[in-house]
Amino acid sequence: MLRILDARTGEPVPAAPARRGLTRIATDASGLDPTALRVMLTADLLVRALELGGTPVWTILSAPRDQPELRTAATRLAIRPFEDDRDLASGLGEAQVIHVARREERARWTGRDPVPGEPAGGAAPGPAPEERGENPTAAGARGERAEGPATAPVARSAAGPTRDPVPGIRGEGPLVAVAPVEWAGPQQSLPVLLADPAALRLALLRVPRHQPARLDGGALDRAAGQLADWRRAMAGWARRPSRPVPEPVRARLRAAWENDLDLPGVLDVLRDVASTPDLTDGARFETYAYADRLLALDLARDLGSPA
Known part of the structure; x- marks a missing residue:
C-alpha cells in the first residue's frame, strides 16, 4: 500500500x-x-x-x-x-x-x-546524494535525509x-x-530546462521531493548520459528471450515507491538489476519496462535500433 x-x-x-x-x-x-x-x-x-x-x-x-x-x-x-x-x-x-x-x-x-534545522525560506539546496557519489537509499538508511519532513516531523x-x-x-x-527547484545554469528559463525533457525528469527523480533540487547543465548532462546507457542496454536485452520480473526485485521496487514515493530508491534497484550477474537479460528488460510504468522515462525508446 x-x-x-x-x-x-x-x-x-x-x-x-x-x-x-x-x-x-x-x-x-x-x-x-x-x-x-x-x-x-x-x-x-x-x-x-x-x-x-x-x-x-x-x-x-x-x-x-x-x-x-x-x-x-x-x-x-x-x-x-x-x-x-x-x-x-x-x-x-x-x-x-x-x-x-x-x-x-x-x-x-x-x-x-519550519522543519527543525530548515531556514524559514527553505533549506539551502545542495547536491543530491548520488551527485556526491553516495547511494541515496543507503543515505536514507543512515538517517542522512534529515533536511526533509520525512525524517523530522x-x-x-x-x-x-x-x-x-x-x-x-x-x-x-x-x-x-x-521542495523548490533552483536552476544554477546561465539562463533560467523553461525552454532551456526542457531541451531534453526526459533528462530533466530523471534529474528531478534523483532528488527526494522533500529536498531542494539544485540543477545545472552538468546535472542534466549526467541524467542524459544515464538515460542513454539504460536505453542502449534495454535495446540489447530485448534481443534475448523474455523472462518475468524476479519476485524479489518486484518487491524491492514496490517497497521503494510505496514508501512515500522513494524514487531514488527505485533508481537504485534499476542500477542493481543492470549489474547483478545472476539475472538474465530477459528479466532485466522486463524489470526496466515494469519500473518505467512509474518513471515514464521512455526507456524502451531505442528498441530495434542497430547495435
Whole structure:
C-alpha cells in the first residue's frame, strides 16, 4: 500500500485508504517556473503509483496564472493531462483527496513552523546524494535525509493551525509538500530546462521531493548520459528471450515507491538489476519496462535500433 508523508501532520498516511476507492489529486502549480513543474511531476508520480496498485485516480490542476504554458511544459515532461480546477468530483464518491503544493505553502495552510534545522525560506539546496557519489537509499538508511519532513516531523506552532484558504489546497486530506527547484545554469528559463525533457525528469527523480533540487547543465548532462546507457542496454536485452520480473526485485521496487514515493530508491534497484550477474537479460528488460510504468522515462525508446 502506498503511504505518503502528510505535511499537515508530519505523519505517513495511506494514499488510498479505501480499497478501490477513487482518489483525487488536487495540484496547486501556480507560477511558471521549475518548481511548478516539480509539483506537477510529483502529482503525476502519485497518479501512476496509485494506478499500479489498482486505485482509480482523478486529477485537477489549480494554476491561476500561466496555465496553458504549464500544461504544454507538463506534456513535454511526460506528465499526464490534468482537469481544470472545478468541483466536478463531488458526486463521484471519492474516498480521499490528496493535495500537492509547493513546500512554502505548507506554513500558510498548517500554521506550522519550519522543519527543525530548515531556514524559514527553505533549506539551502545542495547536491543530491548520488551527485556526491553516495547511494541515496543507503543515505536514507543512515538517517542522512534529515533536511526533509520525512525524517523530522514538523513541530506545531504555538498559535496552532490556521485555516486561511490557499488556492488549490482547499478542504481536508493529506498535503504533499514539494521542495523548490533552483536552476544554477546561465539562463533560467523553461525552454532551456526542457531541451531534453526526459533528462530533466530523471534529474528531478534523483532528488527526494522533500529536498531542494539544485540543477545545472552538468546535472542534466549526467541524467542524459544515464538515460542513454539504460536505453542502449534495454535495446540489447530485448534481443534475448523474455523472462518475468524476479519476485524479489518486484518487491524491492514496490517497497521503494510505496514508501512515500522513494524514487531514488527505485533508481537504485534499476542500477542493481543492470549489474547483478545472476539475472538474465530477459528479466532485466522486463524489470526496466515494469519500473518505467512509474518513471515514464521512455526507456524502451531505442528498441530495434542497430547495435
